[in-house]
Amino acid sequence: MREAMKKLISLDRERGVITHIAALLGWDQETYMPESGIDERAEQLAIVENLAHEKAVNPGIGELLNRLEGEKDLSGQEKAYLRVSRREYDKETKLPAGLVSEMARQTSLSQAAWVQARKNNDFKRFAPHLATMIRLNLEKASALNPGAPPYDVLLDLYEIGSTERSIADVFAVMKRDLVEILGAIRSRPQSDDSFLRRRVSPAAQARMSQYFMGALGFDKHRGRLDTAAHPFTTTLGRDDIRITTRYIEDYFPSSVFSTIHEAGHALYEMGLEVGPDYSGTRLADAASMAVHESQSRMWENIIGRSLPFWGAHYGHIVPMAEGALEGVALEDFYKGVNRVEASLIRTEADEVSYGLHVIARFELESALIKGDLAVEDLPGAWNDTMHQTLGVEVPDDRRGCLQDIHWSMGSFGYFPSYALGNLYAAQFWTAMKAQIPSLERSIAAGDCSPALDWLREKVHREAAALLPSELVLKATGSSLDPSHFTGYLRKKYSAIYGF
Amino acid sequence: MREAMKKLISLDRERGVITHIAALLGWDQETYMPESGIDERAEQLAIVENLAHEKAVNPGIGELLNRLEGEKDLSGQEKAYLRVSRREYDKETKLPAGLVSEMARQTSLSQAAWVQARKNNDFKRFAPHLATMIRLNLEKASALNPGAPPYDVLLDLYEIGSTERSIADVFAVMKRDLVEILGAIRSRPQSDDSFLRRRVSPAAQARMSQYFMGALGFDKHRGRLDTAAHPFTTTLGRDDIRITTRYIEDYFPSSVFSTIHEAGHALYEMGLEVGPDYSGTRLADAASMAVHESQSRMWENIIGRSLPFWGAHYGHIVPMAEGALEGVALEDFYKGVNRVEASLIRTEADEVSYGLHVIARFELESALIKGDLAVEDLPGAWNDTMHQTLGVEVPDDRRGCLQDIHWSMGSFGYFPSYALGNLYAAQFWTAMKAQIPSLERSIAAGDCSPALDWLREKVHREAAALLPSELVLKATGSSLDPSHFTGYLRKKYSAIYGF
Numbered sequence: 002m003r004e005a006m007k008k009l010i011s012l013d014r015e016r017g018v019i020t021h022i023a024a025l026l027g028w029d030q031e032t033y034m035p036e037s038g039i040d041e042r043a044e045q046l047a048i049v050e051n052l053a054h055e056k057a058v059n060p061g062i063g064e065l066l067n068r069l070e071g072e073k074d075l076s077g078q079e080k081a082y083l084r085v086s087r088r089e090y091d092k093e094t095k096l097p098a099g100l101v102s103e104m105a106r107q108t109s110l111s112q113a114a115w116v117q118a119r120k121n122n123d124f125k126r127f128a129p130h131l132a133t134m135i136r137l138n139l140e141k142a143s144a145l146n147p148g149a150p151p152y153d154v155l156l157d158l159y160e161i162g163s164t165e166r167s168i169a170d171v172f173a174v175m176k177r178d179l180v181e182i183l184g185a186i187r188s189r190p191q192s193d194d195s196f197l198r199r200r201v202s203p204a205a206q207a208r209m210s211q212y213f214m215g216a217l218g219f220d221k222h223r224g225r226l227d228t229a230a231h232p233f234t235t236t237l238g239r240d241d242i243r244i245t246t247r248y249i250e251d252y253f254p255s256s257v258f259s260t261i262h263e264a265g266h267a268l269y270e271m272g273l274e275v276g277p278d279y280s281g282t283r284l285a286d287a288a289s290m291a292v293h294e295s296q297s298r299m300w301e302n303i304i305g306r307s308l309p310f311w312g313a314h315y316g317h318i319v320p321m322a323e324g325a326l327e328g329v330a331l332e333d334f335y336k337g338v339n340r341v342e343a344s345l346i347r348t349e350a351d352e353v354s355y356g357l358h359v360i361a362r363f364e365l366e367s368a369l370i371k372g373d374l375a376v377e378d379l380p381g382a383w384n385d386t387m388h389q390t391l392g393v394e395v396p397d398d399r400r401g402c403l404q405d406i407h408w409s410m411g412s413f414g415y416f417p418s419y420a421l422g423n424l425y426a427a428q429f430w431t432a433m434k435a436q437i438p439s440l441e442r443s444i445a446a447g448d449c450s451p452a453l454d455w456l457r458e459k460v461h462r463e464a465a466a467l468l469p470s471e472l473v474l475k476a477t478g479s480s481l482d483p484s485h486f487t488g489y490l491r492k493k494y495s496a497i498y499g500f
Numbered sequence: 501m502r503e504a505m506k507k508l509i510s511l512d513r514e515r516g517v518i519t520h521i522a523a524l525l526g527w528d529q530e531t532y533m534p535e536s537g538i539d540e541r542a543e544q545l546a547i548v549e550n551l552a553h554e555k556a557v558n559p560g561i562g563e564l565l566n567r568l569e570g571e572k573d574l575s576g577q578e579k580a581y582l583r584v585s586r587r588e589y590d591k592e593t594k595l596p597a598g599l600v601s602e603m604a605r606q607t608s609l610s611q612a613a614w615v616q617a618r619k620n621n622d623f624k625r626f627a628p629h630l631a632t633m634i635r636l637n638l639e640k641a642s643a644l645n646p647g648a649p650p651y652d653v654l655l656d657l658y659e660i661g662s663t664e665r666s667i668a669d670v671f672a673v674m675k676r677d678l679v680e681i682l683g684a685i686r687s688r689p690q691s692d693d694s695f696l697r698r699r700v701s702p703a704a705q706a707r708m709s710q711y712f713m714g715a716l717g718f719d720k721h722r723g724r725l726d727t728a729a730h731p732f733t734t735t736l737g738r739d740d741i742r743i744t745t746r747y748i749e750d751y752f753p754s755s756v757f758s759t760i761h762e763a764g765h766a767l768y769e770m771g772l773e774v775g776p777d778y779s780g781t782r783l784a785d786a787a788s789m790a791v792h793e794s795q796s797r798m799w800e801n802i803i804g805r806s807l808p809f810w811g812a813h814y815g816h817i818v819p820m821a822e823g824a825l826e827g828v829a830l831e832d833f834y835k836g837v838n839r840v841e842a843s844l845i846r847t848e849a850d851e852v853s854y855g856l857h858v859i860a861r862f863e864l865e866s867a868l869i870k871g872d873l874a875v876e877d878l879p880g881a882w883n884d885t886m887h888q889t890l891g892v893e894v895p896d897d898r899r900g901c902l903q904d905i906h907w908s909m910g911s912f913g914y915f916p917s918y919a920l921g922n923l924y925a926a927q928f929w930t931a932m933k934a935q936i937p938s939l940e941r942s943i944a945a946g947d948c949s950p951a952l953d954w955l956r957e958k959v960h961r962e963a964a965a966l967l968p969s970e971l972v973l974k975a976t977g978s979s980l981d982p983s984h985f986t987g988y989l990r991k992k993y994s995a996i997y998g999f
Contacts, residue, residue, distance in 0.1 A: 237537065
């Protein structure tokens with residue numbers, strides 16, 4: 002390998018190791034840190050994050066990139082690595098220092114205001130901060146790519162290669178179909194899921210979580226499960242990937258499905274192996290947020306809420322449930338954990354209505370960024386959209402446009418990733434089933450390894466070497482097509498609800 | 501405050517925060533890290549430790565010290581801070597880089613050889629490494645203080661201000677008395693402690709540990725308890741001090757007393773408050789290893805194995821012990837946890853014979869460093885000493901001179917701290933009892949706060965501002981005198997064994 006490439010990789014790896022130290026500081030803060038540790042923990046994180054930033058913006062990287070980008074005879078992997086490195090280097094170096102520090106300051110103020118505004122159902126308290134976050138994101142987009150429409154620049158930060166147009170095209174089909182499926186479900190009798198509210202102790206739920214980590218193929222030598230207020234997955238090292246869950250005593254499915262969801266993220270992180278030359282570099286990062294989300298949704302919903310999966314595992318879970326599932330038939334349990342009901346809160350939404358929550362946010366944030374929607378008109382526009390697409394009436398902003406943290410942090414362009422994740426997952430699933438005829442039989446027999454093997458080979462091992470659009474095309478043979486997702490939902494829910 | 505002093509403090513604080521990040525990496529490695537995380541964890545630690553070292557040897561510190569040491573009108577606290585800072589700066593900067601890297605390399609080889617040698621009872625395998633560690637420590641002593649006897653320089657690294665002479669004087673009295681007390685105990689019938697081997701589940705032991713942390717006044721907002729293979733205390737932040745223990749199912753006193761021991765270390769760390777000007781600096785460090793050990797021994801042995809203490813807590817512990825203590829009277833329990841019996845292994849030794857283990861190591865390591873004992877003669881000398889002082893026959897080197905890790909790491913001069921800790925603790929105890937007539941009545945009523953308050957005021961709050969010898973003199977009114985310790989032992993064990 003070229004000396005310059007080796008040098009670039011070595012700088013990149015050191016930066017990566019430092020980000021893992023920051024991840025440990027964050028993980029510990031959410032899991033075990035005693036409460037009074039928080040003040041110094043903030044100082045510790047600042048030191049490590051500054052160090053990671055210094056390593057990332059090292060001018061030596063810019064020089065190496067300039068030199069290597071001019072080289073001939075670059076291999077495919079080398080080209081991919083230079084593309085990924087260039088993208089991240091530019092993202093970290095193109096923003097003026099003044100803008101970076103103003104964003105940091107304003108984000109902190111904005112988040113604090115959002116917490117208060119949500120608590121007191123007081124949108125006016127948050128509105129000026131939202132306006133500031135929009136202004137700063139316009140400046141950011143302009144600094145990163147002055148020629149492009151700002152919302153496209155922001156979208157590209159999370160889902161590389163996407164534009165408002167490309168997402169709008171996909172979401173239009175998806176929205177039409179989701180509204181139709183939701184309407185069909187509404188016309189049918191609702192399933193009973195009251196047995197899911199029976200008490201199951203945290204210790205029993207922890208045993209279930211460990212059981213499902215094993216069933217999915219989670220390598221416990223390379224990761225672990227702990228509890229946290231909000232479930233998350235974090236990478237503390239190339240071979241140290243941890244997930245968290247929480248145990249709600251009167252709603253045990255919360256921990257079961259959050260553990261499976263986070264395990265899906267972790268399996269992806271564990272599978273990001275691009276060979277020893279590039280291990281620990283940005284080439285071994287995830288392809289995108291949406292691809293990451295496709296892995297968690299694949300395991301949580303497509304596999305983890307399927308009848309074959311529960312056919313294999315329900316008999317093991319009933320005796321672990323301390324009597325809560327006595328007398329509950331498999332079919333009823335399956336219907337219970339797949340109950341669909343339009344509601345107000347995105348994070349509590351089912352598989353069908355979830356996409357509509359995301360589409361609403363996509364439409365609203367693109368209008369905010371383009372100036373087509375004034376900040377003070379957001380609550381009304383929000384409530385109208387929720388009424389039109391989900392058929393729900395929003396009683397207050399707390400359960401409306403103040404429910405999510407994202408805009409208060411200036412994360413415009415992030416929401417679409419959640420829905421794209423579902424679309425990618427369903428398209429991967431269609432291809433996987435076509436290529437492995439025995440797939441569902443294996444899952445029904447308790448063996449998820451054919452699914453994991455397929456994901457490892459087709460998705461995980463590509464890591465960041467392909468753009469998400471290239472990855473989908475290569476893995477499935479066609480470009481992103483939302484009909485895989487809506488077709489999957491129609492088939493599944495017509496069987497459950499009988500329409 | 502002078503600008504230069506503020507600058508020095510700011511550099512020192514940043515270094516301190518970085519050492520706490522390293523402490524988190526170490527804590528996590530011993531408690532929760534999945535096993536495959538170890539390779540990258542070593543890289544992470546190397547980065548953080550290098551960074552801490554860079555901060556510690558910053559030439560700016562040297563310049564600030566030179567400037568400030570020449571200033572007039574320095575306050576007592578300023579002088580103390582400059583003394584501590586100078587000492588640490590010199591320790592970190594006076595060693596030639598070549599020696600530092602050779603020590604790192606040889607220590608790693610030596611430790612690996614020691615592990616093998618101990619496992620295979622093969623002293624010859626370790627002997628050449630021991631010789632190398634001695635040579636390197638002689639070079640280190642010469643670099644740090646070329647005019648002084650090498651063993652004095654090494655002792656001073658752990659117990660500042662101590663010399664071979666000062667320690668030998670104290671140990672001579674102690675050795676004479678310990679041999680005498682041990683002989684008296686041997687002449688009496690042995691106590692029964694078989695009930696301590698009854699099974700108590702880890703969960704019950706964990707409840708006991710939490711109970712005793714509460715009883716001692718451990719602030720659970722500023723710390724926590726976890727499990728690890730070898731119990732330890734570590735400081736992850738000014739307000740984040742963690743202890744660990746281990747649960748041996750057929751010997752629950754192990755976790756009870758190790759938790760109390762580590763909580764004693766943690767209470768000291770939590771009490772190192774020298775005011776806001778110097779918080780987070782080296783002035784807020786412990787006075788010495790031996791003073792640290794005095795705090796753990798005070799709580800574990802002097803208070804934690806006393807009859808008044810168990811009079812208050814035994815009634816709470818019996819119902820937590822899952823039947824193991826049914827029918828065991830308080831007096832018998834007290835005698836059981838204070839059983840004295842000379843044995844081969846230092847870390848398992850009781851309060852009386854422990855000091856003799858340490859004195860043997862002190863005598864042997866000083867002879868090794870001075871060249872009065874050849875490496876190949878160590879096993880014979882060890883076995884002779886153990887026979888003469890403890891009356892035990894050493895069956896093999898594994899249970900003899902290969903049992904401790906210290907010399908394999910080049911930590912010559914460390915052992916005396918353990919015994920000095922017992923001496924300091926007993927002398928503090930004598931003074932505390934004289935100053936607080938109701939002390940033992942409070943402890944007997946379950947209230948340890950008068951003891952903690954006294955330690956906070958007289959010991960913890962001084963932090964590193966006084967030399968250990970100054971601290972003992974100020975807190976107790978007299979210089980270190982081993983008769984407090986041996987007097988305490990004689991009184992306690994003559995009552996237990998009836999001599």
